[in-house]
Amino acid sequence: MPSSAAAITGDIDRTSGTAIYVQLRELLRSYIAQSCPPGSALPSERDLAERFGLARMTVRQAIDALVGEEVIERVVGLGTFVRRPKLDLQVKLTSYSEEMQRRGMVPAAKVLSFEQITASAFLARELQLDEGTPLVRFRRLLLADGEPMSVDENFIPAHRVPGLLDGEPPTSLYNVLSEQFGLVMEWGEDMIEATAASPSTARLLNVEVGSPLLKIQRHAFVARAMVDYSVSYYRADRYKLWVPLQRPGARRARNH
């Protein structure tokens, strides 16, 4: 016998400004947490609609959210059931630069190029700009303990860094971007893959052609605007990436 909708305490406040389905979702969430062991059934959608005086579509919207969070599970013809909490590993954060320091190596960099170019079709797509847009290209060979570690190439829209090319190549690109141009990177995304060393990269990194490299493409954003696209090739024999994983845990409280 399915649980009765009357068993759910609390009510919907239509004047609160909070979306009804959000209120119902949270009511259901706490109801589940308090009185529903895994496998138990929720009241049917029609029961809930009647209990709270809502349209069934609205009830479904609340249930949809919890199904999306994998808190509950629908079974056609049977009902909606509480799931066993499920493992869901997710990369949360990579403290990339800290990680470099943590290795305790002596860093150095050799500037390979520092110039203005125009965006190719590929770069235009990566930076979400028009083809031909002026870019600053900054390419370096990064060393650790005197031995090549990676080849790094950054592309920044030129209009965001006026006068950057007039000075010396910066030691720390991100420091200059934030201190001199107010471009504080807020978020970004890394695309990580394995690749084989091309002849030119192999020579720079002092490895054999075809050696495995870790390729990391990064898009860095300020607000919604991308201000940096970079590609790095790391020597696989010298560099490993450490990524902490954690369970999703509590959900955020956005939506108003």
Added chain:
Amino acid sequence: MPSSAAAITGDIDRTSGTAIYVQLRELLRSYIAQSCPPGSALPSERDLAERFGLARMTVRQAIDALVGEEVIERVVGLGTFVRRPKLDLQVKLTSYSEEMQRRGMVPAAKVLSFEQITASAFLARELQLDEGTPLVRFRRLLLADGEPMSVDENFIPAHRVPGLLDGEPPTSLYNVLSEQFGLVMEWGEDMIEATAASPSTARLLNVEVGSPLLKIQRHAFVARAMVDYSVSYYRADRYKLWVPLQRPGARRARNH
């Protein structure tokens, strides 16, 4: 100017038995793949509803699905936009098959071995156990669309999974660990590096010896105890890792 709904080819077949929103979802998906670079706008929901002769709620259902897949993104007052494609996987270990299906690929796995072994010095160190401790070794070749994707090897202390070897090799290891043995992974760490395919791995993955592979070693923990050590080799040509980064002070505008 937003793209015109008329630009989308194809139509809805109301007699096919396939849900309309599923048909529209796939139409949109292929339209996006073919003609929408990241950042471009989709036709508005009302345009789509008119173009295909559907209720707006039905169109929203199709769009909801793609938003849930993070293929597109809604912005109130502006429209719906194509996101940067994520060729990620991150949740793969929880449910490789679900993840593959989500990406429209047909998952499969071939069990290479499923047996009890004793911990070598290396494995003992990785699992923080004594040498000689009985372990369950589970090695698989994971396929997507019939083509090899990765070679996966898991090591689990045998005393944590009594009777596991008596049954069939599990389809989803992590599901069995949590549902049958109550081992819900709470956190872990990945070590990511690039490597070259060894002859045996190359044969399994159907690539040439020396091809770049992404090697991911994972330690997964329940409470403070490690319960799984795994090593996976992913084909670099089929697998990329997508890692979102968040810097201190990030604020990510949007989200009501």
Added chain:
DNA sequence: TTTTAGGGCAGGTCTAGACCAGTGCGGTCC
């Protein structure tokens, strides 16, 4: 020239119905 007020359009939410398909139970007919 700068500021402000609309208007148009975007997505967000909600309603009150409709019919479909899968499930399980109970009763009927053999």
Added chain:
DNA sequence: GGACCGCACTGGTCTAGACCTGCCCTAAAA
């Protein structure tokens, strides 16, 4: 007793509207 059928119930899908807020642009006002 056992096979079967149908009904009541579940979630799944869909409609055709409604009104809300947020965003941007433009034209009028300052």
